[in-house]
Amino acid sequence: MIRCRDVVERLWAYLDGELDETDHRAIEEHLRLCVRCCGETEFADELRGVLATRSRPEMPTDVKDVLEEFIDGLDPTNPNT
Template sequence: MISCHEAVGQLWEYLDGVVDEADRALVEEHLSRCRRCCGEMEFAQELRRTLAGSVRTEIPADVLLRLNQTLEELD
């Protein structure tokens, strides 16, 4: 059994799939009986989505032109 502190400390790694099998089982066992840590996990999942949703920039036409020019001038 692990404490809330230990479980929360591994939540992102757990969501990223980089914890080993034994640690994964311990985190899951903890989450199955701790409502507060389930709230933290839901928050961590939403935080990941927020991070993934950062703005994706279109390339401005003048920048594209200059970069293509660089490719033209490669020697």
């Protein structure tokens, strides 16, 4: 069985579905038997969620106004826009 250290290193890639089948299976097998790594996995999933939902800075209203006005002036038929 692979070591906890190896599992933790590949945990995010595992959750992202980016491991090859062999590595993916090895981690699943490890997680069936290791409570600590299961905790790490749940926590890594929470962290991914935090990055997906809380990382976007809000656009200030004045910037939004300027950029929307800019968009209004865009014209794909004019290469000099």
